[in-house]
Amino acid sequence: xxxxxxxxxxxxxxxxxxxxxxxxxxxxxxxxxxxxxxxxxxxxxxxxxxxxxxxxxxxxxxxxxxxxxxxxxxxxxxxxxxxxxxxxxxxxxxxxxxxxxxxxxxxxxxxxxxxxxxxxxxxxxxxxx
Numbered sequence: 001x002x003x004x005x006x007x008x009x010x011x012x013x014x015x016x017x018x019x020x021x022x023x024x025x026x027x028x029x030x031x032x033x034x035x036x037x038x039x040x041x042x043x044x045x046x047x048x049x050x051x052x053x054x055x056x057x058x059x060x061x062x063x064x065x066x067x068x069x070x071x072x073x074x075x076x077x078x079x080x081x082x083x084x085x086x087x088x089x090x091x092x093x094x095x096x097x098x099x100x101x102x103x104x105x106x107x108x109x110x111x112x113x114x115x116x117x118x119x120x121x122x123x124x125x126x127x128x129x
Contacts, residue, residue: 007091018102019043021053063095074128080127084127091120091121094113094117
């Protein structure tokens with residue numbers, strides 16, 4: 001299994017860290033307050049950094065299809081494996097940074113990092129040509 005395939009696996013876990021922060025890890029979070037009977041309603045009532053962590057989770061899920069497709073296409077077309085691996089690692093690193101910036105409410109820098117992560121996906125399509 002290639003490093004890029006492992007990056008797909010890691011990228012699929014990233015939303016769990018965002019939502020875990022919102023539910024349990026944020027400074028104001030407590031295990032007792034989480035309502036597992038109505039989790040979506042509970043999450044919609046969060047505010048500040050915890051709400052942004054929920055939004056980061058949603059955005060991370062939205063970014064996954066493009067990343068997965070770009071890795072698979074690059075593999076299928078026989079693109080350079082080293083470049084696929086490097087771009088995949090960068091994508092995951094930038095997405096981790098993105099989540100932190102989203103929670104910290106650093107919108108402009110977050111957008112730059114999001115664009116760079118998406119550029120990694122487009123790069124994989126380009127090396128597949």
